[in-house]
Structures are given as structure tokens and as C-alpha cells.
Amino acid sequence: MAVDKILKDEASEEKGERARMASFVGAMAIADLVKTTLGPKGMDKILQSTGRGREVTVTNDGATILKSLHIDNPAAKVLVDISKVQDDEVGDGTTSVVVLAGELLREAEKLVAAKIHPMTIIAGYRMAAECARNALLQKVVDNKENEEKFKLDLMKIAMTTLSSKILSQDKEHFAKLAVDAVLRLKGSTNLEAIQIIKKPGGSLKDSFLDEGFILDKKIGVGQPKRVENAKILVANTAMDTDKVKIYGARVRVDSMSRVADIEAAEKQKMREKVDKIIAHGINCFVNRQLIYNFPEELFANAGILAIEHADFDGIERLALVTGGEIASTFDNPESVKLGHCKLIEEIMIGEDKLIHFSGVEMGQACTIVLRGASHHVLDEAERSLHDALCVLSQTVNDSRVLLGGGWPEMVMAKDVDELARVTPGKKSHAIEAFSRALVAIPTIIADNAGLDSAELIAQLRAEHQKEDCTAGIDVITGSVGDMAELGISEAFKVKQAILLSATEAAEMILRVDQIITCAPRRREDRM
């Protein structure tokens, strides 16, 4: 007797070979999708959103591309997820991790077709990944002790990261910006402290790092446009009508004159509040919330510069740079820490007026102003810079550095190949496949640059048989070059994260032998 359906209508179930096929195909499709963006000569993608306005994004950042895709294939979703994690964790290498996982699965497919059990492949991959990681660990350079060299390393890493992005034309300029910004953080990974302001107009070259802090706000009417030796009170308080917060309170009066009285009392209350604030002996007041006209006028009378509606991030950063504390009550002026800075002035960038705080006490935060021809360029520039900043801030904590340009992959591949030779049993096929997948990355970089990848990789492999080889692909001249000389470096942490999460994801997908898809949840048809 035939089985009735066990699952609900519309739910589907795929088993064994078919399930494996579905996940391989899905994962490889995703890898192929982002493959062409890899490397310094990688191409960009245009993404059009389905939302209103059909907004367009031009990008070459793997995580951004994958995030915007609507994907149905479950295996593909795993890859999207690892790329997202890579973005959160180290910030760069979002494309590489997907491509490597895709290549691992592509090799695994061949092995499965050759009747090797997925569990055997997984065992092989695990051994290979461990071996590859050890190979990298042996080759890392750590220049933490030597500050000069370390800064140079950071510079190189920033340039390598940026060279595959839209900023590659001015990579030196931006690498310097990024390194300076990160070094100011002094080891913290809190990138919030680095503010990026985007202003269309000018060219990318006009972007600059400002030592101080720039707030994208206007100064209140009739207030001084320039304050020297500013004492700043950073606040988060209501400066509109200060409501009585006790629950259920309401104003109920019986005559017009009473209304006027209460209004006057309210005004009086506000005046008192302003007086208290002024009593702090400040000459600049920055509030997170709105400042109404009445208090604004009072501030103007007192010659105090008042800035309203600085958003939450702005307030936090401002507190960080000026060394003040964010205040909400003003009763004890003596114990509130005020922020200080040498000069506050209004500056013009393009057509917009911004407020510039310079000569700040705590040098932790800084502002990078990006200029560029269009919003798309600026958005992409911001993403690229963000990648670079992430990598750098991670490198400051974990200062181990590797060479770039396909060098780490070749080093790993070499060691993994050796491991394959000494491993008995079927696992060695899988280990060999792992090394092929690793080599695929320099191959793709070369292909994307329009080079003869087969020739180059063969040369590279031969070079790497020598001890202490530093050869990698020099995309600019289209030949094998010395990476140490060219100054192409990558952070060890990024490479390790790529290796581990790609292997983990491939393993996860390989272990699956059945896919059960539930019926999609019905949307209520109200239309």
C-alpha cells in the first residue's frame, strides 16, 4: 500500500544524490556569481533593489552583493551566511570565503562522482585545513615590536585591501587615511569612533582625514560662528517643552488667565534650566534632542553656541573626543565633566556648512570626509574604506601578517599536497582536492585580470618549490613577482577566518543527504 503524503502540501523532500546535487549546484552558482569581483582587476556589479525607487548600488564587496540577493536554494544561504559572518568578524575577504567554499564543493562533487563517501571527504578536508593553517602559522611575520615596521605593514595591508576596490587609483592616499585613523584608536576595535562623512562633489582625491571632529549640523541663529577655547557640555535632554513625566499629569484650567500663568511657569522652568546649563560656565552646548526657539534665543543672548539634534552616534563620538560626559541633569555643575577643544568653527565643504571641532583633548576619534562625483561612488568608497578600517583594526590586535597576491594560497597548497602524498587511504584524494581548491583562488585572480592563468600558476608553483619563496601574482605587470618587494600584504587573521569558515561551510553542506522544504508560509490575502 502506497504511503499517503507524510508532509504537508507543497512541502518537498529531496534525497541522496539529488539533494547533494541541489546543494552543490546552488553553492557553486553563488560562488560563480561573486567570482568575477575577486582580485585587483575584479569587476563590479550593479544591484537594483526591488523597493520603491529602484535604488541602484554599484559594488564589488562580496558581502554587500550577497546580502542583497533573494536566494531560495538552502545551500546558497549557507554561503551567504558565512560571507556575512566574515564581514562582521574581520570585515574583509567576504568574496574570497565564498569562492573558496564554492571551489571546495566543486572538488567534492568530483570526488562524490568518483564514489568517495562524503564523510571520507570531510575527514580529508579537515586534515587539510589543519595542515594549511599550520603552514600559514609557520610563515607569518609579526612586527609588533618594531613600530616603524608595523606601521609599514599596516600601510601595505591597507593598500592591498584597497587595490581591489574603487579606491585603487588613490590607494596610497586612502591607505594613509585608514592607517592614521586606526592608529588613533589605540587598539580598540570600536570603529564607531571613526566617523565617515560623505559629501558629493570634488574628486576622491579631495577626501581627507580630520584630526578633530566634524558634526554635520548647523549652528543656531544669531550665535557665534567661531568659538575659541571652547568648553563643551554634551547633553541628552529635552529642550522643547519639558514635560512632567509623572504619569497621568495633565493641565486642566478654568480660565484664559490661568493658561497664561501656566505658560509663563513653563517658560520660567525652561529659563531656569537654561540658566543652570549656562551656570556650568560653558560656551558651547550640544544636545541630542531638539532645541526649541525659545531656549535657543536664550543661549544666543548668553553668547553660547547651541547645537541641536546631534544624533545619538554624534553625541557619543563627541563625548569621546572632547572628553566630556553626556549629561541629562544640570543641578551640580561642579561635578559634570565638560569637554574641551581649542576651536569650534563653521566650515564649508562643497556647499554644506559643517561644524568643525579642532584641537580636541582625547585623540581617539576622528573624521574622514569622503568626496566624490556621485552618491554611488561615495557609497562604494565608504564600503571599501570600511573594509580597510576593519582589517586594520583587527591587525592592530593580532599583528601577524602574510604576503598577498595568491602567495598564502600557494604556500598552503604546497604543504597540503605534501600531506596528501604521505596520507594513506581514500582521504588523500580529498586532501589533494583541497589543495586544488586553494590554487583556484590565484587562478581566478589571474583570470579576472585577463592573464594566462594556467601558465602563471604553473610558474608560481615551480617558484614555490624553493625555500623561502615570496612569489605571487603581480597583476599589474601580468607576471610572477616578488610580493615582499611589491609590498603586497594581507592580515593573517583574515586568511585564517577565510580558511576556517569556508571549510566549515563546505563540511556542513557535504554532510547533508536530504533536504526537506516546508510549505512556504501563506501570506494573508487581503488585497
Next chain:
Amino acid sequence: MALAFDEFGRPFIILKEQDQKTRLRGLDAQKANISAGRAVARILRTSLGPKGMDKMLQSPDGDITITNDGATILEQMDVDNQIAKLMVELSRSQDYEIGDGTTGVVVMAGALLEQAEKLLERGIHPIRIAEGYEMASRIAVENLELIAHKFDFGVTNLEPLIQTCMTTLSSKIVNRCKRSLAEIAVKAVLAVADLERKDVNLDLIKVEGKVGGKLEDTELIYGIVVDKDMSHPQMPKQIEDAKIAILTCPFEPPKPKTKHKVDIDTVEKFQTLRKQEQQYFDDMVQKCKDVGATLVICQWGFDDEANHLLMHRNLPAVRWVGGVELELIAIATGGRIVPRFQELMPEKLGKAGLVREKSFGTTKDRMLYIEHCANSRAVSIFIRGGNKMMIEETKRSLHDALCVARNLIRNNSIVYGGGSAEISCSVAVEAAADRYPGVEQYAIRAFADALDAIPMALAENSGLQPIETLSAVKSQQIKENNPHFGIDCNDVGTNDMCEQNVFETLIGKQQQILLATQVVKMILKIDDVISPSDY
């Protein structure tokens, strides 16, 4: 559907809308039920054992789960068939009761159903089969008691516990670092265990996960990890010898539950109200300060003003901490949860050696660690991993391992894994069968055959010849009279499970057999299925 007619040829309508319902009766119903049950078991069969495969499940909302945990697979599968739902319940109850062996129990039930079908075809009444199964299960459970070993473990000798947890973990995706995870699980359970009463409250073990890093970074924290940060960015990030006030009242003006209105009609009233409000905030913070608290953990939010006052008085605070976490913090720090500011007292404060904030990755993710607590009876396991699915799967695997460790503390008897216990039971049941007169004998024999299904599936999943391997192991067990021989799934070279250190808990195994038998009995007793036809 068969209808009865009266003398005028009109049908008797017994059920409401009778003609719209489908009905299966007698043997047909039983067979349909059996095949549905078997279909569910078939799905899980390939996940059994250390070489079992995973399933990828896509939820109605498109989320992906990759798992090899039987209970999770069945729960997410969105089953429609009634009998299949029974199987889902079966694995769930194993999960609640034991926590591990959720796949095995379903495979076992499937095998029992398969055998029952053969007996039905021979014309044996389902109730007789059910009775035979019942007898057989009793024999099997007794046999398990016989072959079970008790082992002693103490705080110094954790090895047996760790080995048993490793057996559980080896079938999961986390088997790469099963050793360290097993150690974590055992230590966590021992930290919260009440060895006197032989009880473990698993609620005291908090399992948190965060994507990023690698699986090896997973750690056990003797304290609590909360996914929150300080309410004010400028509060200190590290507090030593913290005295913690645990509050469930908000730092906000009071909101009486009875409806009321405060009417403001004069300027004086307006001003007094304002004063009161200020006073109120001040009082709240002052009370916390007065009792000597150095950290405030609150279930609710803070008003901006209160937040600043806290900051101002150098009193770090954490807001929006969930109820469960709050309870755990209270247990760990030995504090009391205080519902009103008026009731704050120095002895109600919790104590912790170190409270620190830790940030992760490039985003603004921060977690609060509360460590070196006064009472280390609450612990946290903090999982790291490459992606979200990995974390989820690790959580499930760790849950299994924790349950196993707990079961061992409750009852320190173990049986050997790798199918050896099932084979031994099968031999015992087979031998006992001949002593029973009557039709039940056949059912008991069938039960013995069904028990073979688990080692068979193990062998099959490991790429071995199932029948050949099973018969070899079985003859070895009988010949040497040693119930430790099982299937050598990992190709280690020996099939003595004692040497391989593959253990399972006795109660887990007994429960598996009993639960599977019960469900099968229930399914066999159904002889009529009435269901509304498709609507």
C-alpha cells in the same frame, strides 16, 4: 465509504458530512499507519551513528536548519500525517526525558512496525502482536540491566563522564573538537550538579552563541554571560568585586496601576509636581547608592535623566535584562531580585568578583561577563563558530551532551554503544522467545529482529556490509559470551566497544526501547482511521 441502508433504501448518516470523509478500516488502516510510521523512520535512518548524514531543513519562512538531531528534524519537518505526528511526539518525549537518542528511538519504532506488518500478513491479530512486543520489551530491559556496568566517577575522575559525552558528540558535526566540548559539558554539569540528591538542574546552564571565531574558542564560563552592554557609553567597562543590585522596577516615574489623573491648574501645583519628579529620580539612585551597590542590573529601561544620574554618581547600570537571565544572575551572585527601591537592602545584593564588557568583531557587539560569582552554581557555555547554522547545531549537540552527563549523575550505569547493547538484547530476546507458548512467540522473535535494525543501520551508514557485519558481531557475542561487541563504525580495527570507549547511558537505552514499544503498540491498536477528505 460503506453505508448502511434502511428498508426504504435511505442511508443511515452516522457521522457528520459522512460522504465527505475518507475512512480506512481493518487491515488497510493498520497497513497505512505502519507505512506512514516507517516512512518517518526511513528519513532518520541515515542520520544514525558517527557516520550519519545531516538533513537540511527549510522552514516556512525560508530559514535554514542543518542538523542531525532526530528531534529537531522531526519538529521542523511540518508533518501532516497523523501517525507521522505520533512518531514526532515519540522523539520529542525521548528528548524531554533523556535528551539523547532521539534518532535511535524513531528508527527502533520503525523497525518494530516493519516486523509487525509481516506478522499481520500472516494473520496474527494486532493485539497479540502488541502483547508479544510488550513481553519482549520487558525481557530486553531486564537484559540491559544485566549487561550494564556501574562506574564510579568523582570530581577527580571525570574520564568516564567525558568518554560518554564524546560518544554522543561523535555523531554530530562538532565531532572535530568533541573532546573539548565533552569536557566543557561535563564540567558545566558538575558545576551545577547536586551530587547529594543526584539531581541536575539544566536551567542553570546557560548556552549562549555568537557567530565568528572558531569552534575551538568555545569556552565554559563560571558565571553568566549576558548579551547586553552598559546603559551609558561612558560607564566603566570593568568592575571588580562588584556588588550587584538586581532590580525589576524601572528607573522611571511610577505608573500606578489604578487610573488616576493629576490635574494641574495652578502655577504652584505645576512647580511642586516638577520638584517631586526631580526628587523621585534622585531618591531612586540614592537608594541604590546607599545600600552600597556598585552595579545595577535592571529588567526595565531608564529615563535619560536617571541614566545620567547613575553615570554621575558613578554607578554603572545595565538595562533591559531578560527575566530568565535576571534569575540566573541572582542565583549566580547570591543576590535577591528586588521589586521595589524601598526594599533594597545590603544583604540583598549579589556579589561577583569581576564584571567586564567584551566586544567582538567589527560591529558594535558587546557582551557582559559576570564572573567569579559568590555562588558558582550557575555557569554559561559560550559557543563560537563559523556561521549561524553551525552555532545552532552546536547548541543542540551540547544540549544532548549535557543531558547525557546529567543522566549519568542521576544513574551511573552505562551500557556499551555501537549497537552492542541492541545485539545483546536481540540475542536474549530470541533465546527467551522459545519459552513462550502461543502466538506471542512469533511477536517476540519479531522484536528480536527489530532490535537488529539499529546495528544494521549503523553498519550501513558507516559503509560496511550490513548483514555480514551484523552476523559476524552477533556470533562473536554469543561465542565469547561478551556483550561488548558492536559495530566498528570508525574503522578503528576492534569491535570491542569497551576498548573503543563508546558508552551510552542505561536509562537512555531502556527508555528508547520502552517508548518505541509503547508507540508501536498504540499504532497497532488502531483499526479505523476517519479523516476529513481534502478541504
